[in-house]
Amino acid sequence: MNERPPGQPSVTVRHEPVQARAAQRVEALLDAAAAVVVEHGIEHLTTALVAERAGASIGTVYRYFPDRVAVLVALAERNLERLRHALARVLAEPHETWTDATDAVIGAMVDTFREVPSFRSLRTGEGLDLGPQAREQVAPQFAALMADYVSGRWGIELDDEQHEALVLAVGGLDALVTYAFLHDPHGDPRYLALGRVCAMQHLVVAFGEPVPAAETAPEA
Known part of the structure; x- marks a missing residue:
């Protein structure tokens, strides 16, 4: 799976959404992450699965979340x-x-x-x-x-x-x-x-x- 190597502790969202479109994008990504958690479990969540479920590119996910832990933190x-x-x-x-x-x-x-x-x-x-x-x-x-x-x-x-x-x-x-x-x-x-x-x-x-x-x- 395409995961970034561990580095500094993850933040909840990499870029704070300041426009309605960005906020909606984050919500859609979190909806996708929630669906992945329900279907596959927390331990199997990856940024690639979130992107696939959201119908977005992996780059879009990384724009807001640096890694899978950041996705989980934001969802939590x-x-x-x-x-x-x-x-x-x-x-x-x-x-x-x-x-x-x-x-x-x-x-x-x-x-x-x-x-x-x-x-x-x-x-x-x-x-x-x-x-x-x-x-x-x-x-x-x-x-x-x-x-x-x-x-x-x-x-x-x-x-x-x-x-x-x-x-x-x-x-x-x-x-x-x-x-x-x-x-x-x-x-x-x-x-x-x-x-x-x-x-x-x-x-x-x-x-x-x-x-x-x-x-x-x-x-x-």
Whole structure:
């Protein structure tokens, strides 16, 4: 396969797309990369396969991505953004209790695994072996989203112990949801249910017993 020799650590995109046409080209290349990952697996992805699947020249791929690792990193970044947007969307709703909010978050995670090509295999790239450029852990990022939500919705402020419980809840949930999709494209319901149970145990420590938001008192 025509791969460039390893050199400096790969960057996500070689040329930042500043025009709509370039941005669309990058999206098309990432769509092709996702299809290759789904069909052949991460370990078999090459820039040549991406070019072939996208109907583009290998030079076009190299214009934006210096090697296969850069393609995977960019695809992982896109997956992360899609998951982040899915969670932000459900957390924009005024859920009655934090358990309702948690169920909405779990639903968004499951939908992302089911609907985003390559997510089952690549997820957000934490498993990529990038040496010193290890991917940032995702659990603390999404724990921060949950913490902001419960603070704004119910005025719950977390101390260090509560925050640690929240991070463990999110990380454990992510691990079990990931395992649920390891051999089942729809998600093994046993592990999805176990993920919810484990998350709820830690979230009670983080947030306390779920109490609905107080209704606004009617004007006299």
